Amino acid sequence: MLLEIDNITLLYGRIQALHGISLEVDQGEIVALIGANGAGKTTTMRAVSGLRPIASGAIRFAGQDITRMRPDLRVVRGISQSPEGRGIFPGMTVLENLEMGAYTRRDGAAIRQDLDRVFGLFPRLRERMRQPGGTLSGGEQQMLAVGRALMSRPKLMLLDEPSMGLAPMLIQQIFSIITEINQQGTTILLVEQNAQQALSRAHRAYVLETGQIVKSGTGSELLHDPAVKDAYLGVA
C-alpha cells in the first residue's frame, strides 16, 4: 500500500470532523472519495498532507509512519496536493506558481523537464506563463493548481475537487488529464462532487458521510449501486 489511513479522528476545536476513517490507496491507483458537503473529504486530505494534526489513528505512506511528520517533509517524501479552491498565489506569475510547486526540490535540470511536462499537459499555461496567477480564469487556475501539484514529482497526488467551477467541456478534459497523469505513474486520491466522472475514472472509491466511511468498492460497483445513485449521482 502506498497510503494507509488507519482509523483516524480529527477535531476542529470541539467539532469532530472525522470519526475513525480508514482507507487505503495502492500504488498506481486512482481512488475517489465522494460524499455530501461537509462530509469530511477536504478534512481527510488535510490530514494526509499534514495541514491539520489528527487526534488519533495513524497515517502511513510508502511503509513509513507519517502521522506526526511535518507537512514540508511529507512533500519531500512524495505527497502533493491541489487544494480545494485552488490556492493559486495571485501575485506570482504562472511560472512562479509552478516553481513554488518545486519549492522543496533542488534539482534544477529535472525541474525544467517537469515544467515542460506540465506545459505539455496544459498548453494554455505555457501561453499564460508570465501572467499573474490572480488574472487567470477559474478554469485556468484549476489547471495551474493541478500542474503545480505535479511539480514536486509526487508519488501521490491529492486532488480536491479539480472540476469545481469548470464548464462541462473542461470537466471532461481535466478528468482525462488526471487519467493521463495516473497512467504516467502517479497515484491519485481524488475528492469530487462530480461523482459520475470520478467513479467512472477511479479504480476504487469510498463514500464518506458525516466523517465516516459508509461504503467502498470499485468505481463501477459504486456507479451502479442504487443507494449511491440515489444520493450522489442525481439520477432516478
Added chain:
Amino acid sequence: MTAVENHQTAQAPPPVKATDRTVRGWLGRQPLPVRILVIVGFAILAYLLPYVGDVPVLGPQVVTQANDWGSVLFEISYFVLLAIGLNVVVGFAGLLDLGYVGFFAVGAYTVALLTSPDSNFGLKWVWLASVPVAIAVAMFSGLILGWPTLRLRGDYLAIVTLGFAEIIRIFADSAPLLRGDRGFGSIPHPPGNNPDGTAIFSVRDATPYYWLGLSIIILVILAVRNLDRSRVGRSWLAIREDEEAAEIMGVRTIKFKLWAFAIGACVAGLGGVMFAGYQGFMNSSTFVLQFSILVLAGVVMGGSGNIAGAILGGVLIAYVPERLRGIEVFGQDLFQWRFLMFGVIIILIMIFRPQGVIPSRRRAMELKDRAKEVAPE
C-alpha cells in the same frame, strides 16, 4: 496526448528571460544601468538634503520653520528605518504587527541600561559597544514574542502584538530597573572627532546623526532587498499570498514568519539604538503606542511590500507634521491637526489607491484577488 485548449497556437513560446519572468514595478523593468543611476542619484540627493535650504527659491519652501532642519532630518531617518523594518513584517510576510514600537523601545532601553550612569548596572559602556547587544536583545525579544504567537493569524496576531507594546510600556513605567519617567540621562553619543578635535556627534548639530542614519538605512535596504530576492523572500511572498497553499508547497511557514518578525525587530532595535544615541535622554513616555500605528500608517500609505513605498511612507509621517509646525491657521498650529490629517489622507488613499502611493505590483494583484473573493464575479 490530451490538451486543454480552446484555440491552437502552433508557434513556440518565447524563451524565458530573467528580467520578464516575474511581476515587477517600473524601476525593476528598467535596464540595469538606469536602475543604478536612479538609485545612486537618489542616495546622493539624500546625503545633500541638509543643504537644501541653500537652494534658491525652492529650498526655503522645503525646510521646516519651527524646528531645526538637521533634527527633523534625523527624525525622518529613524522613521524611515522603522518603516523599512516594519515593511519586512507587514509588507513582505503579511503579518499585522501593531506592537512594533515595543522593539524600538527594547533597543533604546538596552542602550540606556548599558551606557547611562543612571543605570543600576553601572556599566557605563560606550555607545558603540552597546549597539550589537541592543540589536541582539531586540531580535531575541522578537523571537520570544513570535514563537508562541505566530501560529495565530491576522487579527489575533495584531491584538497580541498590541498587547506586547503595552506590556513594554507598563513595564517601562513601573519596573524600578527601567526608572519610569525619571528615565536615563547622559546616554553617550556615537564616537568620532572632527579634524579640529571637536566631537562629530554632539548636541550642537544634528546633521551628522542624519548622515549616520542615512548610511544605516542604505545598509539595511541592501540587506533587506537581497533577502527579499532570495528563497526567504519567495517564502514570505507565498505565506502572505496564501498561507495554507504555501504550507502545501512545503514552505515552513512558522519558521519564515519567525524570521520576518525577528528581522523586523532587529531593524526597530537599530532605530532605538540611533534614537538613544542622539537624544542622550529617554524615559517611559518616549514610546507611545501611536508611534506603532503611525509607522504602520506610513508603510500602508507609501505602498506596503515595496521598499521605495516604505521609504516614502516613513518620510511622509515624519516630515509632513514637522513642515506644518509653526504654521498657524485660525490661531491654531497645524501640527496639532496632524493625526486628523493622516486619518483623512489614509482614508483617501484607501479609497483611491488601496495598494499605496508606490505600490508593489504583486500587492496590487493580491488586493484584486481578495476583492474577487468578497464579491465573486
